[in-house]
Amino acid sequence: MAQFAVIGLGRFGVTACLELSKQGHTVCAADISESTVNHYADQLSFTVVVDASDETQLARLDLPSCQAVLVAIGENIEASILCVLHLKNLGVKQIWVKACTKSHHQILSKLGVDRIIHPEEEMGVRVAQALNYPMVNQYFPLNQSTFIVELGIDLQLSGRKIGWLLKERNSDIKPLTLRRDDYFNTELTNDTELRHGDSLVLLGSKTYLTKLAKRFRAL
Template identity: 50%
Template sequence: MAHFTVIGLGRFGITASLELIHLGHTVTGIDSSEKLAEHYADELTHTVICDATDERALKELNLTQSDGVLVAIGEDMQASLLTTLHLKNIGVKQLWVKANNKAHHSILAKLGVSRIVHPEEEMGVRVAQALNYPMVNDYISIGHGYYVVEIKLIDDLDNITLRKLLGDKIHAVETLLVKRAHELYSKPHEAFKVRAGDSLLLCGTRAVLKSLAPRLV
């Protein structure tokens, strides 16, 4: 269990906070709005009413002891940047900041923030990917052009080997896992027979995974 601090309890901030709570962590929520802080007092571990643009006020909260701090301030870019600068000054290491636009992102990068979040853009990309590749349940980029995708097999893809399913891409894609009901098969052999409804975890480049799409629908 870890402890996190979320600054800004708008829609994005509270969603992140509640999910961290659900995952078993503790969360301190900070907002300048007394109404918001009081509203979520029973759902978060702690809530604090604080003007995060005041560096002295932030110092009193001992935020360097948090395992991570998320600046989730909404449209007020100036408040977000001032808060971020103060957090850097007081020594917060694990710092995540929500960026509202490209200019915001650029300034955050100049401040040395390595974890810059674009929730609307990232969700937009995910929705577009889901529309374009309906067989993909989820995906994650692991860098250098490689992705891990979760694919659920349709009824037509039943009782066939991985070699037949993946064809000439069998050596260009790594089959990490097959999930069948409550059973897991780790790194199955190419002769392994998949069944309709199986979930496959595949790893490969975007181009290779994209070329597989017509076989999976």
């Protein structure tokens, strides 16, 4: 498994640490607050007190050996920016950073970080999408126009066939798999019947998938 580091143990940083640990990865969890580090010491494999604005302290952590470093520092934008500069100087391969403001985002873009994250905005978008399209369990963008989505099959769709569901089907849409309990069916045809509780995974254009979701809501 891979090795990661998370700098900043607020709610966002801790959640990332715990999830990476669940997936079997080694995580170095760092924060400037000794009380915060001590609080999570029993839950995380390796915790350390560090001032992320001090390059000398960061250098002791051997961060270049990590697959990626997530800078999850909260409202202290200056510390976040200094941390990124130091990580660049140390030769860290992948740097992901939580941005607090638009100005912070712009500075991080200029610094060339690998990914800028806006947790509240991204979660807000996902919640809005879930409210607007409750049949969509999960979605993953491949680019701005193409998505993979997992549709939950409810009672209204139970008994329908994929051919009916995708009656507007064209080259922009492709059913990838149908999950029923613990079984995944990848040999799908127009006659494959859907049942309540199934999950259907589709690959398609955003335009088509939006039309499909709107048709579901009209049922």
